[in-house]
Structure formats: C-alpha cells, structure tokens
Amino acid sequence: MGTIAEEILAKKSGKKKVEPGEIVEAEVDYVMVNDITGLPAFKVFEKLNAEPIREKIVLIPDHYVPNKDIASAEQAKAMRMFARKYGIENYFEVGDNGICHQIMIEKGFVAPGRLIVGADSHTCTYGAFGAFATGIGSTEAAVVFALGKLWFKVPETMKIIVKGELKDYVMGKDIILHIIGDIGVEGALYKAMEFYGDTIEKLSLADRITIANMTVEAGAKAGIIPPDDKVFKYLENRVRGSYEPVYATEDAEYSDVLEYHADEIEPLVAKPYLPSNIAKAKELSDVEIDQAYLGSCTNGRIEDLRVAAKILKGRKVHKNVRLIVVPASKEVYMQALKEGLIEIFLEANAYVSGPTCGACLGGFMGVLASDEVCISSTNRNFIGRMGHKDSKVYLANPAVVAASAVTGRITDPRDLK
C-alpha cells in the first residue's frame, strides 16, 4: 500500500494508508536538539506553559562544545539548565557524547520503523536504519517537547537502485555524491529517497549512514534504506525499547525510479560551492590544499578512520597541510585508540581532537582563512561554510582526504605511490 516513508507516516498517524501531499499529524518517537538549535527551542517551550514529554526528548550539545567562547558557553549552559530544570534524562554531557547523529545511533534511539525529528538538517541520517527521520526547526521541536506530535506533509518517494561491485576506495560517500551530481541539489526536494539494490545490501552500516546523511543535500525530506540483519545485529544490546521494521509493499508507487551502476562510480569530489558540483578526484590533482578534515556526522565513524589510517600508516602529512581528525564520538575515539589508529594519525603529524561539529560549519577547531582550500569528509561546501568567504571546501570520502593530506593536492588514493 505504500513506500517505507508512507507506511511509517501512516502507522504513526493512526491511518491505514496515506497519500503523498496529504498533511497528517503523527506521533513522534524522539525529538532531538543540539546546542545551537536548542536555545530558541527552550525559549519557545517556556511560552507554552506545558509539561515536557520527558522520555521523548534528547539533548545533545555538539556544535560549539567544548565551549568555543562566552556566547557559546551561555548557549551550552542553557541546554544543561533546561535538562536539569525539567529532569530530562537524555542529556549527553561533553566527555560522554559526540556528534548528535552518531550519539542518537550509538545510544539506541534510532531503530527501524521509528519516526524521529531533530532540529538539525542531518537528522535524515537515521534512515540508514529504516527509520523515517527528518530535520525540523527549533520552534516545532519545542512544540514536540510539549505535544509529542507534529504535522507532516507526506512526501512522494523516489526509488534509487544501485547495482554491482564497487571499485577500490569507492565508498558510500561517492555513491551519494554521484547521485546528487546526477539529480542536483534540488533533485529530491520535498521527497523521500529510498535505496535498493545489491550494492546497498552489501554496504557496511557506516557507508549506508553516509548515504542517508547526505540525502538532505539533494533536498530530500528523508533518505531510507530497508533494514536488514546488519541493522538488527548492531541494535542488539543497544536499542532502547522494542521496534518493528517497516518495509514498502509490493504495490508501492514511486515518483521516480533511478538506477545506477556501482562500477561507473569513481572516488569523487564535490567542488565549491555545491555538493552537486562533482568531479573525479583524479581530475583535480592540480588543486593544492591547505587543510584536510576527517570527521563529522557524514564520515567520522570507526570504519572511516580505519580507511584513512591504512593510507596514513608509515606516511607523513605534507608539510603545507594541516590534517585534522575528529572521531564522531567517544565510542569511536576509544575504538580507534584500541586499534592503534590514533597513534598512526599522530605519527603522521595529524592533529586529533575529541568529538565536535566545530570546523564543519566554520565554528572553531579548524576554521579556514581567506583563499585557503580544504579537502573535507563533511557534507557541505557552500560559500564560507568552513570559514572565510574566500576559502574553498572540496568534499570527498575519507580515503581521498587522507591521500590528499599526504600529497598536498587532491589525490585519488589509487594514485598514491
């Protein structure tokens, strides 16, 4: 009767079936805000004069923590105080946290069939686990704190099929960049993207998470992958409460069906100033870089660090480059320590920090000066995204970031000697 997106929205709004374009009021499982989007939400919530639905609220400071200045310290304090005032248990303090989307996954909030909203555009990340998850604003987050429900326009669904074997050093990042390069940054506007095909089935969860994470860069409302055993296994001993996987029915209708072949996808780079501005990494070998950034909700997981460490082992970062490595969470950081990856990064002269979103959005911990160029495993390369309006960001997978850090120019890892 419907796509995964439709089936979840129908279930959560108590209906048998919903149609694209219909506006429904649906029961939300969790609502998350970060330190930047939290502050306006807390102010709105106070105006509502309501009791919060505590168990649904998740508060994760990650953008400007550890506090970058006094103003951001006040903002982080507002979140801490809100959590204390209302007794919100799901507040994750600096030291026991990480980038909000990674924490939502690691701490078991994300599961198949759930409806999750977050005041952060990359909330769509959780679609990698078969959830319908989407970014919202701060005011509506405050309303969900009070009502536990929100209005949704049921999106049309695009079916994306990826088939075949991936080449060496081609990752989830390249798949999603390839698709965004094809359909454009508004190619999935207002729509849900659902991913199928043997390539997607074979991908690690980390690669699937990267794909779902960047569906918003095509304008999508959600990016969903049907959950399988890899998902169920990851969730064992991790997930909170029970969950029920939701799948598309056979008669589901899609607004578009797009098919891609994995063997046509190369290690890619999105040039400034849009994620759709795609080129092959090997075609950009004349672009010199000043900084290489490995981290973020897009590519800061242990699998990403392993790929980069394999390239960096026994090599040094180029003398004109700062390589900044930011594991996405404490859990990722500890695992990287255990596996000796952090030592490899430090030996290579990379700078390694604790988790934060900081540099990805030009906040702190790696802001770019005028005319500087950064190759980055993040998700956005807009004008001034990581700093000065005349700086440039090239988006790529962790292998391309690591290889480029070694040579000082954008490098396809297969060309590394």
Next chain:
Amino acid sequence: MEEIIRGRVWKFGKNVDTDQIIPAEYLVTADEKELCKHAFEKVMPSFSKNVKKGDIIVAEENFGCGSSREHAVRALIGCGISCVIAKSFARIFFRNSINLGLPVIEADVEADTGDILEVNFKKGTIKNITKGKEFKFKPMPDFLMKLLSKGLIEYAKEKLKEKS
C-alpha cells in the same frame, strides 16, 4: 496577517543556503535584530545596512537549502522582511517560515532589486508595480494558511488546551 502587502524587492538567485542567510559563527543568539546585522554578510554585505521594514525577497529555486537553523528565518524577520517569493523552497526553511509567521510564496516572478511588488494573498496575485506585470500563485492549503496567520506557538497552545 495582512491581506495585501507592498514592498521593495531584493533579488537573489538559486540555491541560496542558510549559511549565506546567516553564517554559523553568529549562531550564538536567538535575537532577531542581532541576527539581522549579519544577514547575507558573506555574499551581499550591503543587505543588512540597506534593508527596510516591509522589503520582499525574490529568489529562484531551492531558497533556504542546507542547515535547519531557524535563525535564518529569524534574521529575515529581524530585518523586517515581509515576504519571501521563490520558484521553490528547501523544506525546512519553508516550515520554519510558516511556523514563525513569515509568508513564503512559491511563484515564478519577474522582478529586479529595487522593484516594488504588491502581493495579494487572498486573490493569489503578485503585481510588479515597477514593471507593470502581474503574476499568479496557488494559495496555500488551509492548514498551512491557518498556521501562518496564527503561528505554531498559538496553534500548539490551543492543542494543549484541547488535551487538558
């Protein structure tokens, strides 16, 4: 919400992202006036100095893409923007605008910076007074119109009353 508004145009292109509307380094306040001071700072530094209450933004496709930061809508409200007209909007920006009471209209309008527009929400028309042209748009669904005129906060208060 007023039925008819008249204002001066600021013209933008396609894919105007929320990092352009309000750069992330200023996301340490929710104050609308303060946010307005930095609106479009990296791409159109003259905007915040010269914007006047009642001005209208006209843009092409995918206005407000990128980050969910509601601060982008708050900055425009702080600048006194009365309406944003674009060929299409990124969905979170669209929702945020309606929730905070900033009218957003999906329409293909011929206008340049400095033109005077008159928007009639009831009739669904946009007149470019300067160019002597008229354009039509589809009125929003009733539910969104109700939200827009009331704002999400009032809507939620009513819902809370029903609940108790």
